[in-house]
Amino acid sequence: MSPFAAALRAEFTKTFTTRIWWILLLVMFGYLALLAGGISFGLAGLNSARPELAQQGGEGSVAGLPLALVAPVVYSLATAVGYVFPVLLGSLAVTNEFRHKTLTPTFLATPKRGASLAAKWGTMLVLGALYGVVALIGTVGVGALGFAVFGLDSQLGDGDIQALLARAVLAMALWAVVGVGLGVLVPSQVGSIVLILAFTQFVEPILRLAGGFADWAGEVARFLPGAASDSLVGASIYSVISGSGVAALEWWQGGLVLAAYAIALAALGYAVSWRRDVT
Amino acid sequence: MPTGVPIEFRGVSKRFGSVQAVTDLDFTVQPGRVTGFLGPNGAGKTTSLRMLLGLVTPTSGTATIGGRDYRSLERPVAVVGAALEAASFHPGRSGRDSLRVHALAGGVDAARVHTVLDTVGLTDYAGRRVGGYSLGMRQRLGLATALLGDPGVLVLDEPINGLDPEGIKWIRGFLRSLAGEGRTVLVSSHLLSEVHQTVDEVVIIAKGRLVHSGPLSSLETMTGGAVVVDSPDRAALLVALHAGGLAGKASRDGIVVPGADPAAIGHLAFRAGVELSALYRESGASDLESSFLALVGEEGAL
Structure with missing residues (x-):
């Protein structure tokens, strides 16, 4: 077996033999299910409590808004809000090695540093996809239930929605490897977590909001990782809120931008920390 | 295998x-x-x-x-x-x-x-x-x-x-x-x-x-069988050793005299009227230890 294949198997076992992967997964699922349920049950409930709203919106609407717009926004909460979880998982997979000094056995077994980082990257890509599936079970499962309980069309039969769900899984996979890249770039565990939370919850939302005020800012903002991810998926609660005048990227462009972030961060991190002396 | x-x-x-x-x-x-x-x-x-x-x-x-x-x-x-x-x-x-x-x-x-x-x-x-x-x-x-x-x-x-x-x-x-x-x-x-x-x-x-x-074993031969000797009055003992042509080095156990004969040291002390509290040939292990310490230097022994 090649060093890479062996390291890949070891990385999966590493992930599944500590608790953090399912703790993060459970928290993500609960959070997203609650959020999606709140919006879908809330709007659908409002729709049935206020018949004049339903009448105003007509067929295929909920609380005066078209279902074809609301449903994707609810389902895409999986990525628009949930993306921070695979990022954290990916960064922890790296920073744990530094924190607990397990880089020593890792590099003893796989002295080819590039192979060992590539194995971690590959493992987290798969784990990210798993997070994507679970996140969608949360948002789609509970969200569609909310619409269905009040007799509304969940839109799940729509081919566009199905494609959106598939792209959401890809986005979550890419986010996990963005996390790996951040982890090698900032090997301090606390530093990494603070950076991720500050950027995803505060810095990027503000920048994207600012992007809505001027075209040149919007031009830049659509290349931010979160915006690229939303373009890849094709819907996001943020796009609805900020409503920039600049057209978002095509879905495949968004995917390439996000993948470029993941690769560039890992390459940079490899030079900064991964290939260094382990003392 | x-x-x-x-x-x-x-x-x-x-x-x-x-x-x-x-x-x-x-x-x-x-x-x-x-x-x-x-x-x-x-x-x-x-x-x-x-x-x-x-x-x-x-x-x-x-x-x-x-x-x-x-x-x-x-x-x-x-x-x-x-x-x-x-x-x-x-x-x-x-x-x-x-x-x-x-x-x-x-x-x-x-x-x-x-x-x-x-x-x-x-x-x-x-x-x-x-x-x-x-x-x-x-x-x-x-x-x-x-x-x-x-x-x-x-x-x-x-x-x-x-x-x-x-x-x-x-x-x-x-x-x-x-x-x-x-x-x-x-x-x-x-x-x-x-x-x-x-x-x-x-x-x-x-x-x-x-x-x-x-x-x-190369460490053992380095010191060549040192003798440890001690006295309540170390200063007087060192003077007596010096007078007898022997160089002693103070350590925690006593004064270590490399390559000496215990009987000769006992005789020197008796002649000088110095009371002895210890007189023995260094055992193998501490012999090795002193060679080791001599090699790595006193300040190295943290």
Whole structure:
């Protein structure tokens, strides 16, 4: 077996033999299910409590808004809000090695540093996809239930929605490897977590909001990782809120931008920390 | 049975920024023997071992195993088994799972996990998370990790640290049996007394430089049978020794006089009217220890 294949198997076992992967997964699922349920049950409930709203919106609407717009926004909460979880998982997979000094056995077994980082990257890509599936079970499962309980069309039969769900899984996979890249770039565990939370919850939302005020800012903002991810998926609660005048990227462009972030961060991190002396 | 290959350091130096950690290290470790890699804390032992294992890149020189660089080995775990730090385990992972991960990464048959757990006596604690292990248990897990690939070369950094007396007795016998099978065994320690019953060869470094290498017995002959003598009035004793043409050096046990005859010293003291509180020929072990201390320097004995 090649060093890479062996390291890949070891990385999966590493992930599944500590608790953090399912703790993060459970928290993500609960959070997203609650959020999606709140919006879908809330709007659908409002729709049935206020018949004049339903009448105003007509067929295929909920609380005066078209279902074809609301449903994707609810389902895409999986990525628009949930993306921070695979990022954290990916960064922890790296920073744990530094924190607990397990880089020593890792590099003893796989002295080819590039192979060992590539194995971690590959493992987290798969784990990210798993997070994507679970996140969608949360948002789609509970969200569609909310619409269905009040007799509304969940839109799940729509081919566009199905494609959106598939792209959401890809986005979550890419986010996990963005996390790996951040982890090698900032090997301090606390530093990494603070950076991720500050950027995803505060810095990027503000920048994207600012992007809505001027075209040149919007031009830049659509290349931010979160915006690229939303373009890849094709819907996001943020796009609805900020409503920039600049057209978002095509879905495949968004995917390439996000993948470029993941690769560039890992390459940079490899030079900064991964290939260094382990003392 | 895997056979050992020599470990060779050839002109190895390492500089970390402005700190010269290791300078021009040159020695060979032969298979079939237990070699003690000795030196005070901070002498550069761990850095040297990490260079050998491809974890630290030497500034100059080469450290090889059977003539090959560690990083160029196909399945390093099956060639060299290493235990470096007692703390290199994820505290949330069980001992058994830590070994499973290492076995997978190293391409080692999973059945070996069970075998090595048994060898080091950890089977009963294998399911417990490493965070709940004592230092001694972590040392055993480290040794189990080193043994996973049934390697011909073993590199162990301070393996005796933290073991209880029973564990120390066990590991001494175990290391001897590994060398007896023809393997290369390199064991570091900052205490000669900790390993002198186990090692055949010694490599001694101080301040990053090689100060001595050879068989253990080469340390004995260095001092040539010193005599320890002491008196309630040390000053008077030193004067009497000096008058008799003998040079004494004060130590904690008394005044050490190299290459002297106890009877002659007793006679000198009697003639000078100096009361003696101790007079004996230094025993083997403390003889080795004083050679060791003389080599690494007084300030090195932290």
